[in-house]
Amino acid sequence: MRSEGLMIPCLEFSGMELKEGTEEWREMSNKVRDACESHGCFLIVYDNKVPKGLREDMFLCMKELFDLPEETKRKHKSTKPYRGYNCGCPVTPFSQSFGIDDAPLPQTSLAFTNLMWPQGNPTFCEMLNSTSSKLLDLSLVIMKMLVEAYGLPKEYTSDIEELKSSSNFRLMKYKVPESGEMCETALLPHTDKSALTILCENEVEGLEVLSKSQEWVPVKIPEEGFVVIMGDVLKAWSNGRVHAATHRVMMKEEKERYSFALFAVPKEEVKIEVPPELVEEKIHPLRYRAFNYGDYFAYFVSTLHDNALDLFAGNAFFHE
């Protein structure tokens, strides 16, 4: 049996009014903080915001998208890494993905849909826009809860909003392993470069998170829920209190896996800076210098280093 410490907490948001300042809000904020610090991720069920059935509809739409001819899919191009249509790239040979910037903006969802279906596809467009918007809203709720749980003044709410001033919505399809081995690493271990990521998968499980005791823990996303994974940005902002969970995807089933994820990210020009209230000389000395998100992302892309955040902005590597 797994020990308690390895179990990823599941937070039940359904039925919550989510009003700031209420006792319910404060209690949930503390649970979010505990999960972010001890696991770097948590499961969330929240059917007021993300109603039942939305996931299934989203997976149907995704199948329709990935079933389009390759030449159509390749029309979605981007000069930015992890955006555009990716297929058969050397680091992820088993997957295809679409990365769409700012899908919560209606004009972006419409432009993407019309590129894929010149004759239009209102169902897909509505699904892309509303799902990404709901997940981006949820990411703000979670970040506001961290401001509450750290006892920070209200002014930080607007600062933290900056950490999700943009987003990358990623739709992924993983092929069934062909090598005959029934367990293949379909996505290598990494931390996300986002503030946080909200993800879900079809019925084919595969996501695993590395616990602080260095064990791989399979993530069982509840049927109507999501997993929230903390990224490098919130780790830096919180002065290392929030743990950015390392995760990977293992393909163990003979079935295609679909997943979609909203990466809440700062705009490139946003400065990430630890609030002075989270620095304390003895127990929590400053771990990360202030840095610009675009510079950090460019550094990561050019080095692809596992430890990019510490190398780029970590205290031990401060440059004058």
Ligand SMILES: O=C(O)CCC(=O)C(=O)O
């Ligand atoms: O497909 C998944 O479950 C994980 C995807 C992921 O970790 C990523 O794209 O950063």
Ligand SMILES: [Fe+2]
């Ligand atoms: Fe990831």
